[in-house]
Amino acid sequence: MRRYSVRAAALLAVVVLVVGCASVTPGSDPILVRGEQSLSVSFAILDSFVRVEYNNRSLVQAKAPQLSALAEQIRRNAPALLRTATQAVDMYRALKTPAAQDAMFVALSQPEALAAQASSALATVSKLQGGTTP
Amino acid sequence: MTPALLAALISLIEEGIKTVPAILAALHQTGELTDADYAAFKGRMEAAFASPEWQPTPGTTTTTTTTTVTTPEEEPKP
Numbered sequence: 001m002r003r004y005s006v007r008a009a010a011l012l013a014v015v016v017l018v019v020g021c022a023s024v025t026p027g028s029d030p031i032l033v034r035g036e037q038s039l040s041v042s043f044a045i046l047d048s049f050v051r052v053e054y055n056n057r058s059l060v061q062a063k064a065p066q067l068s069a070l071a072e073q074i075r076r077n078a079p080a081l082l083r084t085a086t087q088a089v090d091m092y093r094a095l096k097t098p099a100a101q102d103a104m105f106v107a108l109s110q111p112e113a114l115a116a117q118a119s120s121a122l123a124t125v126s127k128l129q130g131g132t133t134p
Numbered sequence: 135m136t137p138a139l140l141a142a143l144i145s146l147i148e149e150g151i152k153t154v155p156a157i158l159a160a161l162h163q164t165g166e167l168t169d170a171d172y173a174a175f176k177g178r179m180e181a182a183f184a185s186p187e188w189q190p191t192p193g194t195t196t197t198t199t200t201t202t203v204t205t206p207e208e209e210p211k212p
Contacts, residue, residue, distance in 0.1 A: 011169035025165035032166050040175060047182050048153040052146050054187040075190040079183045086176060093166075122146070 029096065035089050035104050039082070042111040046078050049118035067121050074114055081110045 009097035024030040053060050053071035061068045090101040182188055191193065 021199075023164055028165040036167050036172070037160045037163055040163075041157050043179055043182075044153045044156040045187075051187045052149045055149075072191060075188055079188070082179060085196070086179070093172075116162045122156060 030093060032103055035092060035108060038108045039089055042115040043082055045115040045119050046074055046105055049122055050074055053059060064124060070117060070121050078114055085111050
């Protein structure tokens, strides 16, 4: 499991570097652009994870039940977290204040953390071979 | 490799193919989303939440953590 955590951390580092180095169109608010990117990427990863688990539920439950448990956790928690993050992004879009910025990044941190778990878990799906449980 | 595992890997690849463009689009985003694009994103998200794949399995429980977003009382930046 630690191996996957290291991989996930490396992947996140690459993403942060790519995002951090990307230029922002003059006139755009880089804070808002980063917030929207975080929201989009977190949702894409979480959506992908629950769909893969749903489409392979019997296999995943047999070989790696912890992945089904994580998918269930995501189904129950992620919609509220993503809606809260979306509201925070909405608020920052409207106000553009430091307080709204702080609130946005706090709200985004929770779906980001779930997405990091899901991205690590997605890697384990590809390791499901024979009777091996990751 | 069992047929079930092969199906799982194909599913993983298919979902990856669908996910990668969304992630790449987000990473290549250099400007703020237009109101229309942002509304479209929110629409896609809500549609996904309503899909069968996102419905929790009945009878299971998970702790829910939420964050309350409060309205900051500062003035907007000029």
